[in-house]
Amino acid sequence: MDIKQSKSNKEFRRQKNIRLVGSHTDITEQKLIQNELNSLAHYDMLTELPNRLSFEVKINDLINTGKNMILTKSLH
Secondary structure (H helix, E strand, O other): OOEEEEEEEEEEOOOOEEEEEEEEEEOHHHHHHHHHHHHHHHEOOOOOOEOHHHHHHHHHHHHHHHHHHHHHHHHO
């Protein structure tokens, strides 16, 4: 279960009261839909193989990791 929590603090100086207002919202269904959309965006519906977008994301991640490794080694 995924929960979104929000809160707000209100202070009234004249009355010297502090009011706390909060809420919790179950966002489980929203997360499931978000995961499904992510899957549809990155995998072919018929074969369930990674698609071009998934490939590009992985390649960019590898390139960025390589750049970070080079930068880290150059600093030492």
